[in-house]
Amino acid sequence: MSSSSSLPLIKTVALAGAGNLGAFFPEQLVGAGLETTVLTRAGSTKSFPAGVKVKEVDYSSPSSLESALAGIDAVVATLMALDAQAELIKAAAKAGVKLFVPSEFGNPSTELTDDDHPALAGKRTAHDQLNEAGLPALLVWNGPFPETTFNPYLGFDFANEKVSIYGSGRTPISWTTRLDVARFTAHHLASLASLPAVGDPSILRIEGTRASFLDVVDTFRALHPSRKVEVEHLPLEEGERAAKDVAGGFVPSLLAYLRVVWEKGQGKVDQDGRAQLSNGLWPEWNPKTVEEVLKEQTAEL
Ligand SMILES: NC(=O)c1ccc[n+]([C@@H]2O[C@H](COP(=O)([O-])OP(=O)(O)OC[C@H]3O[C@@H](n4cnc5c(N)ncnc54)[C@H](OP(=O)(O)O)[C@@H]3O)[C@@H](O)[C@H]2O)c1
Structure with a gap:
């Protein structure tokens, strides 16, 4: 017993x-x-x-x-x-x-x-x-949830081959x-x-994939070699201003805020290596990757 x-x-x-x-x-x-x-x-x-x-x-x-x-x-x-x-x-x-x-x-x-x-x-x-x-x-x-983030409201307009990023787009993010x-x-x-x-x-x-905004663009390009994606880099300060403009629109300011803080490193769940990821608590987890999400979402393009 x-x-x-x-x-x-x-x-x-x-x-x-x-x-x-x-x-x-x-x-x-x-x-x-x-x-x-x-x-x-x-x-x-x-x-x-x-x-x-x-x-x-x-x-x-x-x-x-x-x-x-x-x-x-x-x-x-x-x-x-x-x-x-x-x-x-x-x-x-x-x-x-x-x-x-x-x-x-x-x-x-x-x-x-x-x-x-x-x-x-x-x-x-x-x-x-x-x-x-x-x-x-x-x-x-x-x-961020990749499947709800790769859309024009957050800068990813793959259908029109345009991606807009506040800052360099090189900061790793947990997806x-x-x-x-x-x-x-x-x-x-x-x-x-x-x-x-x-x-x-x-x-x-927990982290399914670690990838920067530019890594996401590269993944899309690898999946769709015939599509040309133009990446526009906007000044981070412009995003910061848009994030603060809550009176101008709550949702647009929230979306700008998210794009800025992800670029500033706040989307990294291990906080720059100051803590360990928890993925190892369940080795069989096998989460879906950003590549798999993009493949599904852009299959019709
Ligand atoms: N990491 C990311 O990318 C990401 C993205 C989106 C959200 N999130 C987070 O996920 C969490 C859940 O967000 P969500 O977008 O799933 O929430 P949501 O769909 O807007 O709301 C969840 C549910 O809350 C219930 N609810 C209770 N009181 C409500 C009220 N006064 N007004 C509206 N709904 C009410 C509703 O269920 P009933 O009608 O059945 O009561 C509604 O379906 C939040 O913490 C959010 O920040 C994270």
Whole structure:
């Protein structure tokens, strides 16, 4: 008979916000053997794989959140609405949740300051909210999602053979697909043996491919030797100005901010080698590469 210490620590998971990123999680959580509940707001018409429970919640109602989280070991938040996450953190603590995975899933967030884009302010305050609530936390850093980044809004217009980059484009960036983020996180939760201390979150630093903007262009060129891609380098200061112009448009300023911080090295999840990648925790992970993503996305060109 196995001892109780060999029982899984995390058996039940609630996923909050099955949207752009979160939609990739339910199948992976269930596949990893975790009892999975998706929290969704009233009126949602999303459908989920067999075996997934769905609970309707109102993020402005603490009692609605607390009752949805009864019996849940870990919460994974993939919300963009970070005010809703603040309520979820409080409710998770009250419901006795053991581990909270806040909505990070991008660049390292522990060094964010007031100078960073306001869209990210809620990620920074979440760290304090988790401490105040006394909740152990797991942060997942994966860099940009390649499949949602290679588009004209972020400077990659492969259909028209034009790429625009703030700065040199030579800075290495960590790229990881949403599916691989979900796979790694689910695997990690299912195999977790101990909880981090409150105020000292565990961090998963995962990277599907390391490539600079110019490496991405070279990969495209290798896949499509007959296509000529013109690369325009814009001054980094121009991007910095566009990033600060929140009043001129929240989303354009956020997109400019991201292009600038990736170029400045903030998209490297090992923080310039100051920390180790977590890929080795699951050697079988085998994430999709930037080349594979580009091949699929540009197959029709
Ligand atoms: N690394 C990258 O390249 C990258 C790119 C994009 C996003 N991200 C990160 O991934 C995380 C999730 O972002 P996302 O784009 O997946 O989020 P999203 O699709 O905008 O939202 C996720 C879900 O949140 C729920 N929700 C709860 N309250 C809401 C509200 N007030 N308004 C709108 N939706 C609400 C919705 O689900 P229901 O309707 O079912 O309640 C929605 O589908 C964020 O931390 C974001 O920064 C990273």
